[in-house]
Amino acid sequence: MEEIIQWPLVLFSLLAGAGGCAFAFAGASEFVGGTKRARFAVGIVSLVLVVVGGLFSVLHLASPQHVMAAVRHVFSFSGVSVELMVLGLLVVVGVVYLVLSKRSGVDGARKGFAVAGIVLGLLLAFVTGHGYVISAKAAWFTEILPIAYLGTSLAAGALLFLLVSLAADKEFSAKPWGVPVVAASIVGAVTIVAYLAYLQSAGFDVASQALVTGLAVACGIVVAIGCSIAILRCAAGGNRQTLTVLAAVGFVGALAGGLAVRMLMWLFSEGFMELFEAARVVLNC
Amino acid sequence: MPKKCLVINLDRCTGCDSCIVSCKFENSLPLGVYYNRVLAVGPTGTYPDIERYNLPVQCQQCEHARCIEVCPTGASYRDTETGVVLVNRDDCIGCRYCMYACPYGVRSFDKEAGVVGKCTLCSQLTADGYSKPACVHNCPGGARFYGDLEDPESDVSKELAKYDDECIHQLPAPDGEAPLTRYILSPKYASWKENL
Numbered sequence: 238m239e240e241i242i243q244w245p246l247v248l249f250s251l252l253a254g255a256g257g258c259a260f261a262f263a264g265a266s267e268f269v270g271g272t273k274r275a276r277f278a279v280g281i282v283s284l285v286l287v288v289v290g291g292l293f294s295v296l297h298l299a300s301p302q303h304v305m306a307a308v309r310h311v312f313s314f315s316g317v318s319v320e321l322m323v324l325g326l327l328v329v330v331g332v333v334y335l336v337l338s339k340r341s342g343v344d345g346a347r348k349g350f351a352v353a354g355i356v357l358g359l360l361l362a363f364v365t366g367h368g369y370v371i372s373a374k375a376a377w378f379t380e381i382l383p384i385a386y387l388g389t390s391l392a393a394g395a396l397l398f399l400l401v402s403l404a405a406d407k408e409f410s411a412k413p414w415g416v417p418v419v420a421a422s423i424v425g426a427v428t429i430v431a432y433l434a435y436l437q438s439a440g441f442d443v444a445s446q447a448l449v450t451g452l453a454v455a456c457g458i459v460v461a462i463g464c465s466i467a468i469l470r471c472a473a474g475g476n477r478q479t480l481t482v483l484a485a486v487g488f489v490g491a492l493a494g495g496l497a498v499r500m501l502m503w504l505f506s507e508g509f510m511e512l513f514e515a516a517r518v519v520l521n522c
Numbered sequence: 523m524p525k526k527c528l529v530i531n532l533d534r535c536t537g538c539d540s541c542i543v544s545c546k547f548e549n550s551l552p553l554g555v556y557y558n559r560v561l562a563v564g565p566t567g568t569y570p571d572i573e574r575y576n577l578p579v580q581c582q583q584c585e586h587a588r589c590i591e592v593c594p595t596g597a598s599y600r601d602t603e604t605g606v607v608l609v610n611r612d613d614c615i616g617c618r619y620c621m622y623a624c625p626y627g628v629r630s631f632d633k634e635a636g637v638v639g640k641c642t643l644c645s646q647l648t649a650d651g652y653s654k655p656a657c658v659h660n661c662p663g664g665a666r667f668y669g670d671l672e673d674p675e676s677d678v679s680k681e682l683a684k685y686d687d688e689c690i691h692q693l694p695a696p697d698g699e700a701p702l703t704r705y706i707l708s709p710k711y712a713s714w715k716e717n718l
Contacts, residue, residue, distance in 0.1 A: 299616025299636025306615045310595040317594035372697030373625040509696045511627040512579040
């Protein structure tokens with residue numbers, strides 16, 4: 238029997254989404270406040286996550302070398318192709334941004350690539366979920382699904398940005414980032430609730446997957462928002478070590494919440510009709 | 523474009539599974555891989571008013587084929603001459619999105635070859651314009667018909683013409699996929715079940 242949860246795809250969207258959104262926050266820090274050193278570190282970590290996520294998606298294929306066929310047909314504009322395009326563009330933009338970060342006198346160009354990185358980072362998190370919006374699976378056939386992918390990635394990305402920035406540069410101040418981090422966590426929580434509500438209204442009993450649903454609520458909502466609010470309260474003059482621990486715990490919580498949403502999507506992935514499932518006898522319908 | 527498809531007369535289907543066997547034999551399908559199956563629907567009702575029928579299922583040749591829309595390599599495609607939805611095994615990368623997108627779950631993943639397969643209406647046979655798919659040729663009940671729904675002289679159109687509208691059915695679709703396969707089931711034998 239085939240594994241219900243396609244882990245390579247789950248890890249792809251989870252890591253690439255979090256990486257993309259962390260990069261978006263690094264780009265935003267060009268305008269909101271931050272340090273070059275912190276931005277560079279976040280940029281590196283984000284791109285590593287995006288690339289590692291991409292490699293996980295390759296593991297889903299029948300054979301890893303098949304990815305070249307997907308690259309050859311990249312302009313088919315299917316869900317997979319769009320993911321590949323956005324991922325590739327983000328990596329290119331990210332690398333150029335990092336190169337520009339090490340040069341002086343290119344502020345305009347660097348900020349331009351930062352804006353492109355913001356757009357592509359957010360877009361990547363969204364499109365990794367949008368390919369699943371297909372009519373054959375009721376649990377997937379809603380725009381709430383990619384929005385939940387984006388929301389949970391946004392929460393994880395915000396906290397990852399803060400964590401890496403705090404760890405990478407002692408000059409980095411968390412003060413301007415308290416409100417954005419709380420806002421991102423709330424967006425993540427709202428999208429988790431929205432997807433759970435959609436599943437329930439579509440006839441899926443989310444309580445039947447109590448462990449995973451509980452993970453989504455406990456980590457993606459309680460831990461992520463709790464840590465973010467604590468960060469907001471400490472951001473102005475709190476202990477740096479405490480802030481780092483809060484960002485780390487919050488990031489793990491947000492990531493776990495995102496993982497749970499993706500797991501639920503697969504656990505409720507029953508098709509409109511599964512006519513080839515083990516020989517069926519339809520009784521008393 | 524022609525609308526080549528199967529018409530299956532459930533009034534005559536005995537559930538012998540010859541269509542499955544002939545399909546596996548013709549297409550050299552390995553163990554566990556199917557391009558068609560036969561479901562037993564029922565028995566339903568309360569004794570003595572009970573009924574059941576057999577429902578052979580395979581690719582429904584949707585007019586709006588979601589499998590084609592989601593395929594990242596164009597491996598799932600519609601043949602421009604016959605209108606049949608096919609899979610180019612050389613282009614298939616085994617991502618299985620077509621299987622997720624198929625509303626009927628009638629595609630099979632060949633783990634050994636790493637590609638997805640499905641009923642092609644035996645395109646290797648029917649490409650000559652007059653041969654029939656193996657399941658149609660080998661059906662001992664004479665329940666299966668192959669042809670172009672748009673051609674009034676085709677076997678499928680002629681068979682459908684023998685029945686009233688109340689006897690002609692198609693599988694429900696989640697979002698306008700418009701499956702072409704038609705099933706004939708007369709109320710005197712059993713009532714058509716929408717929700718399987």
